[in-house]
Amino acid sequence: MSLPPSNSESAGFDLLDPAIQRWVWREGWTSLRDAQERAIPALLNADRDVIIAASTAAGKTEAAFLPILTNLLKHDDPAGSVIYVSPLKALINDQWGRLETLCEELDIPVVAWHGDISASRKHRFVKSPRGILLITPESLEAMFVNRGSGLAGVFANLRYLVVDELHAFIGSERGKQLQSLLHRIELVVERTVPRVGLSATLGDMKLASAFLRPRKEQGVEIIESKSSGQVLKVQVRGYVDLPNEQDASSSGTSKQEADSDAEEAIAAHLYQVLRGSNNLVFPNSRQKVERYADRLRRLCESDGVPNEFWPHHGNLSKDVREETEQALKAGNRPATAVCTTTLELGIDIGSIRTVGQIGSPPSVASLRQRLGRSGRRQGESAILRGYCEERSLSDDSSLSDRLRQGLVQSIAMIRLLMDGWFEPPRVQGCHYSTLVQQVLSIIAQRGGAAAGELWRSLVATGPFSTVAQSDFLMLLRAMGEHDLVVQEASGLLLPGESGERFINHYDFYSAFVSDEEFRLICDGKALGSLPVSSPLSVDQRIIFAGRRWQVAGVDESAKVVVVKPSPGGAPPLFDGVGARVHDQVREEMKRVLGAAEACPFLDSVGQELLDEARCCFNEFALGRRSLVDVGAKTVVFTWRGDWTNDALAILLKRQGIQCESAGLLLEVESSSNNVREALQRVAESPAPLVTDLLADVKNMVREKWDWVLPSELLAASFASTYLDIEGARSTASALSSQAQR
The missing domain is CATH 1.10.10.10 (Winged helix-like DNA-binding domain superfamily/Winged helix DNA-binding domain)
Incomplete structure (x- = not known):
């Protein structure tokens, strides 16, 4: 982190308050980062909305607060205040520590406000509302509900509204709540208050501006720093595991609940390359976090060395999570966190050497955010180690397994990341x-x-x-x-x-509920639980615990899915129930499969697996064919994302075609001729009413207050968030035309 000496050509530094300049000198900074230099004149006069987008550790917090604090010092009669909104209490505590050191010297109070803060400290701010208030959207909502009549006084001298981790809010229910709260603050004070957005990951600056200032996004000034100069080192390793032969219907356990051969090999490699340094490892579920953390801890024990591996996910107690965070920050011994998205955002956990990703990342944006944790020291590279588990092939292996869907998706996401692309937020939701x-x-x-x-x-x-x-x-x-x-x-x-x-x-x-998992039950026996983001209907087929199941009933209020065993051969290893995949990722997967050159970041096993997938791609001529007959079924390749595929599956069911979305492909229980005709009818028929289209979907109550909505609004809300109906209809038209040719 750096600021310029007095003889430099930094116009921004000269605009800062002398007390802040002295603090900067004592910190030993020697130059301003580009985002900091540009943010000072933009924010100094509190006369515009600004978004500061820069890589992790590029000094966004200082870019915002050095000019903001200068404004508070220069215009202190009356004393002004700032509201800083963060998505996490841990981030608030983090920022409080960073700002308190500086603000103590400036005699500017910094007040953290959330559930763990005492009522007396909150009361002091309400009585004398000056300085910086660090708060979550939920605590801000509580202020409106509990202190409504006194808010005009609390917000009277508000100068700025700062939103940290802006990307974490866009497109979500919580983001819509935050937009409403920011607007309601301005209704209370009867004036416009400048808004400042901070983010490391923004795929579309126009969408970000429209979120920060709806209806007037053209007036938002964008400060986007792309000069991280960071070198990225990547290796993706492939692993082959035997098919799961265990009968999950007769046992509550499966390979999902016990270490596979591949998982043991992955854990052994992680242990070998990560020991002695600080790292983050991201499996794709809380269950796998626990398994890998346990396996790595036991490897430490068997070698007689202190444990270096700690779990971190939302179901753990606050004390356990903080123990992991402190192990990472302490710096006196190496520590690796095996974690979920809980360590994706900007909590200060010190310097991270390597990011491990087990399985395909949830999204390119998520992968970018995770990699921002690595290589933050001067001259260090960011290091990504990917681990992909694939199943050995047999005569009845599914096309999904033969195309190595998980591995190819990982390759596609890494390639898109290197090209500088990541998913824009989806903002179509009705909320x-x-x-x-x-x-x-x-x-x-x-x-x-x-x-x-x-x-x-x-x-x-x-x-x-x-x-x-x-x-x-x-x-x-x-x-x-x-x-x-x-x-x-x-x-x-x-x-x-x-x-x-x-x-x-x-x-x-709180405007949102945590993602709830559905419990799967067969013949009265619990099979386990899983998150279900795709639409569920009776008779639909799903994959769980290495088996295919048919949905017999859904109890939405109890979050229970009753299933019965379904025939259909070995299911794919890639189950497609995780994060939703964007159109661009699937298109890149097609390019990966259609290429011939070796992938430079794959190990030898990974390259062999990719070569197998490319052979399958060429064998079925998938570069030019979209409908493939596989026994009595037809497999449909749309090369589109999950919003389109899920909508197309529902539209085909409406045409009497039993169809299931399986990630990369759709499985249809009908001949290719029937599928082609159904696709043509979908393309040529008028768009159906959403209530009619979703009449059989049983899991539309997804958000906190959805239970209140009448059927028309519930269907519209679900479709706007989880389906791309027009995209599905245009895809049906393209597939139908291609099949005819």
Whole structure:
């Protein structure tokens, strides 16, 4: 981290307050990073919205706060305040430590505000609201609900609204809540407050600007630093494992719950190359985090050396997670965290040498965020070690296994990362669930509100601008039917009896629910649980624990899926129930399979596996064919992402074609001629009503308040978030035309 000496040509440094300049000198900085240099004049006068996008450890926090603190010092009558919104309490604690050192010298208070902070410290800020308030969206929501009448005084001298990790909010229910809260702050103070977004991962700056300042995104100044100069070193290793022959229907265990041969080999290699340094290892589930952490710990024990491997995921207690974080930060002994996305965001965990990725990454953006942890010291490279487990092939191996779907997806994502591409956020969601919460929140804040007031605050001028007035009134009526709101004779809406209970519970402040897993049950016996992001309907086939199953029933409220064994041969190892894959990734997978040159970052086993996949690709002429007959089934290759594939599967079912999305491909229980005709009907028929299309889908209640929504709004909400219906129809047209040729 660096700032310029006085004889340098840094115009930005000269604009900073002298007290901040002195602090900079004592820190030993010698030059400004480019983002810091450009941010100072942009932020100094609090007269515009700004996004600062730079790689991890590029000094984004200082880029924002050096000019912001200068503004607070130069205009201190009255004393100003700043609200800094973070997605994580741990990040707030982190930033508090970083800012407190500087702000103590400047006599500017820094106040962390979340559930672990005492009421007395919060009260001191409310009584004298000056300095920097570090807060989560949930705690900000609680301020509106519990301190509604006093917020005008609390926010009176607010100068800036800072949103850290901006990418973590865009497109989500929590992000829509944050947009609403930022807008409601401005309604309270009756003026525009400059907004500052900080992020390391932003795929589309226009989308980011539109999120930060809806309707006026063209006025957002973008400061984008691309000059990390970081060298990336990559190796992806392939491993082959025997098929799982165990009968999962007669046992609650499977290879998903016991170390496979490949997993033991992967753990042994991790142990060999990671010992003696600080690293992060990302398996793709909490269950695998525990398995790998346990295996690596036992390897330390068998060698008689201190343990260097620690688990970290959301189901662990706060104390256990903090123990892992402290082991990484301490610096007095090597430590490796085996973790989920919990260590993806910018919590300070010190210098990381290597990032290990077991299986395909959730997304290119996620991989980029993880790699930002590595190689942060001057002159160090970022190191990525990938591990891909594939199954040995037999005569009845599925096309998915023969195409080495997991390995090829990993290769495609790494190639896209090297090209500088990563997924833009999906912003098409209706977010009716969060609208329910915000209606209740405003009613609580104001002690009641008329429907017209709510419409103006949330829709007409607020972030829910895509909601039609008729749909808004339908939503209010549904809330009344569920006793969330009642209407006085004057027209004023007040909390109903149920609404009061929800508002007065601490859980109300969160707009989202954690991803819940469905329990799978066969003949009364639990098989295990898994997250299900794709639409579920009765008779649908799914893959779990190395077996194919047919859905017999879905209890949405209890999160239970009743299944029965389904015939159909060996299922693919790649089960496709994880993160959703973008169109661009699948297109890149096709390019990887269609190429002939060796992949430079694969080991010898990985290259052999890729060569097998390419032979299969060429054998079935998949460069020019999309429909392949496999026994009594047809396999459809769309080379599109999961939003398109899931929608196409539903559209084909509507045409009487039993179809299941299996990641890279669709499996259809019909002849290729029937499939081609069905695709043609999908392409040429008018777009169906969403409520009709999703009539058989049993798992549409996904967000916190979805249970309130009438069927029309629930279907529209689900489709807007999880399906690309128009993309599916255009894909059907292209596939039909290709099949005819």
